Amino acid sequence: MSDFNAAAVGAKRVLVLGGRGFLGTHFVDAFARCKIPVRIFDRRARQSLDPASVDVIDSLDDMAGASNVEIVTGDFACGEGLADALDGVDLVYHFISTTVPSTSNANPISDVQSNLIGTLRLLEMMRDAGVRRIVYVSSGGTVYGNPLTLPVPETHPLQPLCSYGIVKVAVENYLHMHAELYGLTSNVLRVANPYGTHQHHIGVQGIIPTFFKKVAEGSPIEIWGDGSVVRDYIHVNDVVSALLRAGARDQAGTFNIGSGIGHSVNEILEIVQRHIGQQANVRYLPQRNFDVARIYLDISKARLELDWQPLLSLDAGCALYWEAIRQQAGHRHAAAGNMEPPR
Amino acid sequence: MSDFNAAAVGAKRVLVLGGRGFLGTHFVDAFARCKIPVRIFDRRARQSLDPASVDVIDSLDDMAGASNVEIVTGDFACGEGLADALDGVDLVYHFISTTVPSTSNANPISDVQSNLIGTLRLLEMMRDAGVRRIVYVSSGGTVYGNPLTLPVPETHPLQPLCSYGIVKVAVENYLHMHAELYGLTSNVLRVANPYGTHQHHIGVQGIIPTFFKKVAEGSPIEIWGDGSVVRDYIHVNDVVSALLRAGARDQAGTFNIGSGIGHSVNEILEIVQRHIGQQANVRYLPQRNFDVARIYLDISKARLELDWQPLLSLDAGCALYWEAIRQQAGHRHAAAGNMEPPR
Numbered sequence: 001m002s003d004f005n006a007a008a009v010g011a012k013r014v015l016v017l018g019g020r021g022f023l024g025t026h027f028v029d030a031f032a033r034c035k036i037p038v039r040i041f042d043r044r045a046r047q048s049l050d051p052a053s054v055d056v057i058d059s060l061d062d063m064a065g066a067s068n069v070e071i072v073t074g075d076f077a078c079g080e081g082l083a084d085a086l087d088g089v090d091l092v093y094h095f096i097s098t099t100v101p102s103t104s105n106a107n108p109i110s111d112v113q114s115n116l117i118g119t120l121r122l123l124e125m126m127r128d129a130g131v132r133r134i135v136y137v138s139s140g141g142t143v144y145g146n147p148l149t150l151p152v153p154e155t156h157p158l159q160p161l162c163s164y165g166i167v168k169v170a171v172e173n174y175l176h177m178h179a180e181l182y183g184l185t186s187n188v189l190r191v192a193n194p195y196g197t198h199q200h201h202i203g204v205q206g207i208i209p210t211f212f213k214k215v216a217e218g219s220p221i222e223i224w225g226d227g228s229v230v231r232d233y234i235h236v237n238d239v240v241s242a243l244l245r246a247g248a249r250d251q252a253g254t255f256n257i258g259s260g261i262g263h264s265v266n267e268i269l270e271i272v273q274r275h276i277g278q279q280a281n282v283r284y285l286p287q288r289n290f291d292v293a294r295i296y297l298d299i300s301k302a303r304l305e306l307d308w309q310p311l312l313s314l315d316a317g318c319a320l321y322w323e324a325i326r327q328q329a330g331h332r333h334a335a336a337g338n339m340e341p342p343r
Numbered sequence: 344m345s346d347f348n349a350a351a352v353g354a355k356r357v358l359v360l361g362g363r364g365f366l367g368t369h370f371v372d373a374f375a376r377c378k379i380p381v382r383i384f385d386r387r388a389r390q391s392l393d394p395a396s397v398d399v400i401d402s403l404d405d406m407a408g409a410s411n412v413e414i415v416t417g418d419f420a421c422g423e424g425l426a427d428a429l430d431g432v433d434l435v436y437h438f439i440s441t442t443v444p445s446t447s448n449a450n451p452i453s454d455v456q457s458n459l460i461g462t463l464r465l466l467e468m469m470r471d472a473g474v475r476r477i478v479y480v481s482s483g484g485t486v487y488g489n490p491l492t493l494p495v496p497e498t499h500p501l502q503p504l505c506s507y508g509i510v511k512v513a514v515e516n517y518l519h520m521h522a523e524l525y526g527l528t529s530n531v532l533r534v535a536n537p538y539g540t541h542q543h544h545i546g547v548q549g550i551i552p553t554f555f556k557k558v559a560e561g562s563p564i565e566i567w568g569d570g571s572v573v574r575d576y577i578h579v580n581d582v583v584s585a586l587l588r589a590g591a592r593d594q595a596g597t598f599n600i601g602s603g604i605g606h607s608v609n610e611i612l613e614i615v616q617r618h619i620g621q622q623a624n625v626r627y628l629p630q631r632n633f634d635v636a637r638i639y640l641d642i643s644k645a646r647l648e649l650d651w652q653p654l655l656s657l658d659a660g661c662a663l664y665w666e667a668i669r670q671q672a673g674h675r676h677a678a679a680g681n682m683e684p685p686r
Contacts, residue, residue, distance in 0.1 A: 105524070112460055116459075117452055120452050155500065158501065159516070160516055161519075166513060167513075169513070170510075170512070173501075173503055177503070180504055290524060
C-alpha cells in the first residue's frame with residue numbers, strides 16, 4: 001500500500017472523517033496494519049454504492065472487530081456525534097465532502113452550509129478539545145481554476161470556477177488562519193484526480209473506474225466535450241503515502257499531490273480499452289462551462305518537503321486497478337459457487 | 344464630491360445595499376444630484392450611531408422625499424425584503440457587511456452565515472430577476488494577509504488572517520465564477536482603509552475619525568501595538584469616484600482602491616494632533632495577532648483600467664474631514680441657539 005509506515009505519524013489516536021469514503025477506506029486500510037488506534041467517523045449508511053464498495057464496507061465492519069479500528073457514525077453537516085468522535089484524538093484526517101465539483105454549482109448555499117460551516121464547527125470543537133493536528137484533503141483540480149501556467153505550482157492564483165473549489169479555498173484559508181493565530185498544525189493536500197478501487201458514485205466521481213466498468217460491460221460512455229480535456233490522475237496508493245507523510249509533520253503546509261503529468265480523457269479511454277481488450281462505445285456531449293481545459297500539478301514542493309513521490313505511472317496504476325477489480329469479481333463468483341473468474 | 348458624474352454609470356435604476364452605512368451614505372449623496380433613480384436597501388435602524396451619523400440619516404430621510412432616492416428596509420442576512428428591492432434594478436452596489444475585521448474571528452460561523460450565504464442568496468435573486476451588473480466592496484486591508492511585496496498588487500496571493508477577509512475572498516470567488524459562467528458583470532473594489540465623515544462605530548471602524556474625536560475631547564486613545572502598524576488610508580470622496588467608474592464598466596474586474604501610500608498609526612496621530620492643535624493622551628496596548636504589520640496597495644491597475652486616481656493626500660483629506668466635522672458641530676450649536684462654532 002505504501003512505502004511509509006502508518007505508525008510514523010506518531011499519534012495516540014487518529015480520527016478519520018469520512019473514513020468509509022473512497023480515500024478514507026484506503027487510508028484506514030494502511031493504518032489497520034499498525035498499532036495506532038483509528039476511529040472512523042462517517043454517515044450511518046452510504047447511498048448508491050456500487051457492488052465493489054459494498055465489499056469494502058463489509059471489510060471495514062470486519063475491521064471494526066479488530067483491536068485498532070473503531071467506527072462512529074454521525075452527521076458532519078450538523079456536527080452530530082462529532083464531539084464524541086474527537087474524544088482522546090490527537091490527529092484528524094478530514095476527507096468529508098458532501099458535494100462533488102460537477103453538482104456543487106446547483107446549490108452553492110447548501111455546499112457552504114454543509115462543508116464550510118461544518119468544517120468551522122469542527123475547528124471550534126478541535127480547539128475546545130485541544131486537538132492540535134489536522135490533515136485536510138483539498139482539490140488540486142478545482143482550486144486553481146483555469147491555469148495560467150502548467151504544471152501548476154501551489155503559488156498559482158486560486159480562481160476556482162465551481163462552488164466545490166470555492167469552498168475548498170475558504171476551508172484552506174480558515175485552516176491557514178488557525179495555523180497562524182492559534183498554532184494549529186494544519187496540512188492541506190491539494191489532491192489531483194485520484195483513482196482506485198472503492199470509488200463510489202460511478203459516473204460522478206472518477207472517470208477511470210467508470211470507463212473500466214462501462215467498457216467491460218459494453219455499455220455506452222458519455223464524454224463531455226471532445227475528450228481533449230487534460231487532467232492529472234494519481235493512484236490512490238500514492239495519495240495514501242502522501243497523506244501519511246502529511247500527518248507526520250509538525251509544521252503547517254500546503255502541497256499539490258498528483259502525478260505531475262497530464263493525460264487527456266481520450267488517452268484514458270485508450271489505456272482502458274487496451275487493458276480490457278475491448279472497444280468502447282463512446283458518445284461525445286457538449287462541453288460543460290465549469291470544466292477547466294488542461295490542468296496538471298507541479299509536485300516539486302511535495303517531493304522536497306514531504307520527501308514523497310508518486311510510484312505508479314498511469315499505465316501501471318490502471319493495470320493494478322483492473323487486476324484488483326478482476327480479483328474482487330473472481331471472489332464474488334467463487335463465493336457464488338462459480339470457481340472460474342470472469343475475464 | 345467627485346470628478347466623475349454619477350449619471351455616467353448609465354443605469355435605469357441603481358440598488359445600494361447598505362446605503363445608510365459609511366460608504367453608502369457618501370455614494371448615494373453623489374447620485375442625489377443626477378436623475379438616475381437610486382434605491383437604498385438597509386436595516387430598519389442602525390445601532391450605536393455617533394452624533395455625526397445621526398445627521399446623515401436625517402439628511403437621507405430628507406433625500407427620500409426627493410424625486411430620485413427611495414429607501415427600502417429589510418434584513419440582508421436572511422434575505423427579507425431583498426426580492427422587492429431588486430425590482431426594476433439593473434445595477435447593484437453591495438456595501439453590506441455585518442462584521443468588521445477586529446471582531447469577525449469571534450464568530451466565523453455567523454460571519455459566513457450572514458455575509459457569504461447572504462451574498463449567495465443575493466446572486467441567485469439577481470439571476471432570477473435578470474440583474475446583470477454588480478459592484479462589490481471587498482477589503483484591500485485583509486484579503487492579502489501579510490504582504491510578501493509592497494505595494495501589494497491584485498495578483499498577490501490571498502492569505503487573509505481574519506474571518507472577515509476570508510469571507511470577502513469567498514464572495515469575490517463566487518462573483519468571479521458568476522462572471523465566467525453566467526456572464527455577470529461583477530466589479531470588485533478592494534478598498535484600503537477609507538475615512539471620512541459619517542463613519543459609524545467610533546472606536547471599531549476607522550481610526551481617523553476616532554483619533555479626531557478623542558484628541559478633540561481630550562479623552563485617552565488606545566493603540567494596539569507600538570503605533571508602527573502601516574496602513575493605506577483613502578478619503579471617502581476618492582472611493583466614491585472609483586465606485587462610480589466601476590459601475591460604468593461593461594466588463595468584470597478586480598481593483599485595488601487606496602492611496603498607494605503607507606502611513607503608520609503614529610503618523611496619523613501626528614497629523615490629527617497638528618490639525619486640532621492639541622496633544623493626544625495615548626495608551627499603547629499589546630499587539631493583536633490578526634493585525635498585518637505593514638500594507639499599502641499597488642493602485643496602478645485602477646489608474647489604468649478605471650482611469651481613476653486618488654485626488655486627496657492624507658493631509659488634505661484629514662483637513663477636509665476636520666473642516667466638515669467642525670461645520671457640522673457649528674450647525675448643531677447654531678440650531679441650539681449658540682452662533683459661535685466650537686474650535
